[in-house]
Amino acid sequence: MKLGVLAAEAGIGLPGAAEQNVTGFAIDHRKVAPGTVFGAFQGSAVNGEDFIPAAVASGAVAVVARPEARVDGAVHIASDQPRQTFARLAAGFFTPIPDTIVAVTGTNGKTSTVEMTRQLWRMAGHRAASIGTLGVTTPDESVSTGLTTPDIVTFLANMAGLAREGVSHVAYEASSHGLSQYRNEGLRVAAAAFTNLSRDHLDYHGTMEAYFAAKMRLFTEVVAADGTAVIWTDDEWSDRAMATARARGLRVLGVGEKGDGIRLVSRVPGNLGQTLQIACADRTFKVELPLIGAYQAANVLVAAGLVLATGGDPARTFESLSRLQPVRGRLERAAITRTGAPIYVDYAHTPDGLVAAIAALRPHVRGRLIVVFGAGGDRDTGKRPEMGKVAADQADLAIVTDDNPRGEDPAAIRAAILAAAPGAREIAGRREAIAAAVAEAGRDDIVLIAGKGHEQGQIIGRGEAMRVLPFDDVTVARECAQP
Numbered sequence: 402m403k404l405g406v407l408a409a410e411a412g413i414g415l416p417g418a419a420e421q422n423v424t425g426f427a428i429d430h431r432k433v434a435p436g437t438v439f440g441a442f443q444g445s446a447v448n449g450e451d452f453i454p455a456a457v458a459s460g461a462v463a464v465v466a467r468p469e470a471r472v473d474g475a476v477h478i479a480s481d482q483p484r485q486t487f488a489r490l491a492a493g494f495f496t497p498i499p500d501t502i503v504a505v506t507g508t509n510g511k512t513s514t515v516e517m518t519r520q521l522w523r524m525a526g527h528r529a530a531s532i533g534t535l536g537v538t539t540p541d542e543s544v545s546t547g548l549t550t551p552d553i554v555t556f557l558a559n560m561a562g563l564a565r566e567g568v569s570h571v572a573y574e575a576s577s578h579g580l581s582q583y584r585n586e587g588l589r590v591a592a593a594a595f596t597n598l599s600r601d602h603l604d605y606h607g608t609m610e611a612y613f614a615a616k617m618r619l620f621t622e623v624v625a626a627d628g629t630a631v632i633w634t635d636d637e638w639s640d641r642a643m644a645t646a647r648a649r650g651l652r653v654l655g656v657g658e659k660g661d662g663i664r665l666v667s668r669v670p671g672n673l674g675q676t677l678q679i680a681c682a683d684r685t686f687k688v689e690l691p692l693i694g695a696y697q698a699a700n701v702l703v704a705a706g707l708v709l710a711t712g713g714d715p716a717r718t719f720e721s722l723s724r725l726q727p728v729r730g731r732l733e734r735a736a737i738t739r740t741g742a743p744i745y746v747d748y749a750h751t752p753d754g755l756v757a758a759i760a761a762l763r764p765h766v767r768g769r770l771i772v773v774f775g776a777g778g779d780r781d782t783g784k785r786p787e788m789g790k791v792a793a794d795q796a797d798l799a800i801v802t803d804d805n806p807r808g809e810d811p812a813a814i815r816a817a818i819l820a821a822a823p824g825a826r827e828i829a830g831r832r833e834a835i836a837a838a839v840a841e842a843g844r845d846d847i848v849l850i851a852g853k854g855h856e857q858g859q860i861i862g863r864g865e866a867m868r869v870l871p872f873d874d875v876t877v878a879r880e881c882a883q884p
């Protein structure tokens with residue numbers, strides 16, 4: 402494909418005819434081959450512009466970079482927003498793409514919502530896939546990518562690969578990092594959802610306002626101008642999210658107790674699930690959802706909103722809710738202790754997530770709720786005491802342990818949590834902490850192991866020294882429960 406043709410398609414002006422043949426795209430100079438377009442971005446760790454000479458030496462035909470960057474020996478595609486320009490250019494190269502693409506943002510619930518959307522589409526007869534923290538899940542398999550939102554080249558290549566496999570519908574997770582780094586752009590996104598906003602990632606965004614603004618780019622720039630915004634109505638930030646979507650002229654479908662598109666009329670927790678009454682388009686529907694917790698009901702309804710926004714039939718969609726499969730590591734019932742106490746594994750790794758996971762289990766607890774959790778290293782430090790406070794206030798026994806210490810001293814992370822968690826117990830090793838919780842649990846108790854969900858390892862160290870030690874909360878829970 403000729404560089405000039407790609408640029409013209411993306412509406413990017415280039416000096417000269419740009420007859421160069423483009424063979425691929427890369428944002429890492431180590432992946433540049435002859436004919437590659439290299440995106441040189443200023444990052445948080447290093448400046449990609451430093452690698453321009455190396456990229457050109459490896460055969461880059463063009464470099465997308467700021468106007469002030471120096472490019473010799475290749476076409477300089479100058480842009481004040483090089484990540485966005487690169488994405489638009491690359492999107493023309495990676496074809497075909499699936500017909501129907503939707504995206505989900507929010508602090509919590511993205512993975513669950515994209516996964517539920519995928520399942521609902523599949524039940525409606527579509528070949529559907531999801532992309533997010535769990536990797537790429539296709540009709541046939543699941544492949545892990547390591548990041549929630551893969552880099553732009555992987556993202557676009559995945560989309561093209563899925564379309565070639567015959568996938569017509571894709572739901573992807575748009576993290577705030579991904580949105581602010583333009584890691585998923587250039588494609589027609591038919592509908593976009595907002596689940597909620599609460600404290601997380603302030604190490605990266607600085608303030609809640611900046612964090613919110615990063616997420617809102619999904620509505621102001623990423624979703625198609627004639628697309629739909631599916632917004633959970635019952636969050637503190639919902640009204641502002643709706644106003645943002647309306648200001649762009651998007652169709653807004655509100656979902657929640659205050660929702661005008663899908664209204665949650667009532668929710669009654671049952672033993673292994675819950676009963677929902679839903680009002681939609683002048684009709685009411687009763688759903689036996691085989692999942693517990695208000696938060697799971699919320700995610701499922703937002704997923705249903707995305708399905709309706711992309712042409713799904715309401716009656717069929719709500720009927721399908723009763724056949725949804727649980728999402729890996731989200732309130733997953735991992736094992737039962739010898740005394741009969743259930744052990745749940747959940748991915749709650751924010752204060753709000755912990756509140757939601759505890760609230761989901763509370764109606765099922767006759768004795769004590771024992772919560773094992775920690776906080777990740779090299780991430781927002783401010784959420785640590787907040788998580789400690791939630792556990793101290795709302796669990797009957799809190800055990801603070803390690804969760805991906807990364808480059809930090811695990812004892813210091815635990816101390817920051819414990820400072821706000823009077824009465825909590827400190828047990829460094831995660832296996833030992835889980836074993837202690839299991840040993841404590843009597844017949845009427847429930848154990849919640851929070852923070853790692855589906856994760857398969859403990860991340861220790863950073864940079865060259867980083868190691869991932871195999872660790873799976875579900876497996877360890879089973880081993881401790883039935884030694």
Ligand SMILES: CC(=O)N[C@H]1[C@@H](OP(=O)(O)OP(=O)(O)OC[C@H]2O[C@@H](n3ccc(=O)[nH]c3=O)[C@H](O)[C@@H]2O)O[C@H](CO)[C@@H](O)[C@@H]1O[C@H](C)C(=O)N[C@@H](C)C(=O)N[C@H](CCC(=O)O)C(=O)O
Nearest residue numbers: 428429430444445446447449452548549550552576578579
């Ligand atoms: C802070 C952050 O988000 N960093 C991500 C980001 O890095 P960056 O753009 O700042 O890049 P950088 O490492 O400073 O390098 C700058 C540029 O030089 C290039 N480079 C770098 C080195 C080299 O030798 N040659 C080279 O060309 C890089 O490819 C990059 O384009 O882009 C990189 C490539 O896409 C990511 O790998 C990297 O993720 C790091 C590893 C990370 O841990 N990210 C986490 C925080 C993250 O993104 N998490 C969210 C989940 C959040 C949630 O869901 O709650 C996610 O979406 O996964």
Ligand SMILES: Nc1ncnc2c1ncn2[C@@H]1O[C@H](COP(=O)(O)OP(=O)(O)OP(=O)(O)O)[C@@H](O)[C@H]1O
Nearest residue numbers: 508509510511512513534696747748749754757758
């Ligand atoms: N709608 C919700 N409201 C509040 N908490 C939620 C909600 N959905 C999920 N959670 C909590 O967040 C955890 C993670 O859920 P999920 O993986 O779906 O979110 P995510 O947004 O993809 O997270 P990440 O940012 O890590 O990718 C759950 O295990 C639960 O504890």
Ligand SMILES: N[C@H](CCC[C@H](N)C(=O)O)C(=O)O
Nearest residue numbers: 750776777780804805852853
């Ligand atoms: N997407 C989130 C996941 C956090 C999971 C938790 N186990 C941790 O390591 O902090 C992040 O990268 O911040």
Ligand SMILES: [Mg+2]
Nearest residue numbers: 511512534549
């Ligand atoms: Mg996720």
